[in-house]
Amino acid sequence: MSATYTVETSHLRKEYSRKVAVADLDLQVGQGEVFGFLGPNGAGKTTSIKMLLGLAKPTSGEAQLLGQPIGDPQSRSRVGFLPEHFRFHDWLNGSEFLDLHAQLYGLDETDRKERVPALLKRVGLEEHATKKLRGYSKGMLQRVGLAQALLNQPAVVFLDEPTSGLDPIGRILVRDIIRELRDEGTTVFLNSHLLSEVEITCDRVVFIKHGTVVKSIALKEIEQGATQVEIRVGALSADRAELERGLAQFGTEVRLDTDRIHLMMPNQTALPELARWLIGQGLDLYALTPHHASLEEMFLQIVGTGGGL
């Protein structure tokens, strides 16, 4: 194990009686990375997060958080956490709730007086500061939970389904906060089923299944990777066989319809050249559209439609 990663696990395993929740987890999350942790229900995502935060003890394997063995209370002073099932002391009001958690982080009174109102404002709850949490909606609880996770200006934040109870405005807020955290160099460990959100916010994602990492992808790789191209042209009157042979220099899986051409290109760098070549062949070019595989398509492709453990 090296101290260069914010989160690092090696052969991490968790069994509950006869059930294996996490089989063999190997992860490395770099500092300042916005990291997406994806997998079907029951794949072991929440259990993995619980182990990293010291809430559940691994059956075997090793893990470090901020260079310290997991479970070390001191390393948790630089960790923020929004649980999946956000249940808080609902007899406290928003301000009291944040003040309590700030005290547990060890913030002194001056810092608390500054941080608590600022975070309530950041998550759009400043007008509800004196309202009891039991009167909060699901979305409001998620917002105040998010504020709680940021009280200590953490080096790493674990967000377990942070947008599940939020409306579109709330989701945009969370997205903005994640961007701010990235700009500040904070590592964000995001577990979410909303893949469109993950696609927008994350630098890298891993897919886990049966408690094991099956694929790790940098989101940039998706943008710069193999691209399905759809070309709309006038009627294909030219020699189709010759056209197919010519298109093969740009990519594979060439398919010609009446007025459309489909092909798979290894990347997008040759797109302008392809356009020039098509025009050079005397074709009327109406549209040339690259399609990336969405994260959702990749998810289905990698994880499949079956559930986890």
Next chain:
Amino acid sequence: MKSVVVMFKLTLREAARRKVLWGLLILSVLFLVLYALGLSFIQDEIARFGVRPSASRNGFDLKTGYSFLATFALYAANFLIVLLAVLIPMDTLAGEIGSGTIQSLAVKPLRRSQIVLGKWLGFVLLLGACTLLLVGGTVAITAAITGYVLPNAALGWGAMMLEALVFLSVSFLGGTRLSTLANGVLGFGLFIVAFIGGFIGAFGTLIGSNAAIKIGDIVSLVMPSEMVWRAALSEMAEGINPLRYMLLGQGTPDATILIYAVIYAAVILLLALVSFQRRDL
């Protein structure tokens, strides 16, 4: 230490917000008002008619009567304390573990033992104050109305407090592994077992049954709460106090049961700390 204080304050604040504190206060005051009223009526009757000659012939004097009334009131208060010591803390760990509330606390930079200790100390203060109010109030009302001062009342308070601590620790240990309901059942179950065991032991001293006495002793080792109270009663009861004979028979509890109960409560609390530390949340 700072985190323990935060959890301690949180426990007290929760008791106040959830109206547990006010419930305790109202219940205690109601108990004392009822006792004061009852004692006043009895005192009026005694002033008017005196003690019956037949009772006097049996050695039952005024002092014994007052001792019986005061200790009986404390006996009832003891039930109330046990009830509170089981009911109030039974949800504090079990409920927060069950709902997941504990997660956002346990990921903070503090040891789990600090969460348990802070909460435990909060309940100690609540139960201590409630016990002091009930015992102090009973003794003060008795003295004010009858002029009789119960001997060793401080020991009575200490014993009831110790009994409360035993149940509090048991409730904390149960709360680390059981649901709220199961934890409550455990607390009351142990109380009933100790209560019956105490009676079997007392009855054994009356009929001279060593087997019954032994059963009482074994039960007091499993759950010393009842014997703690009975040990205090033997020090407080004066004359031919009927309650003494009802609860103790011919026997006098060994004072070492108090030391045993202190060790018992400490060990159970320690087990609660270890159990909470080791469990997944």
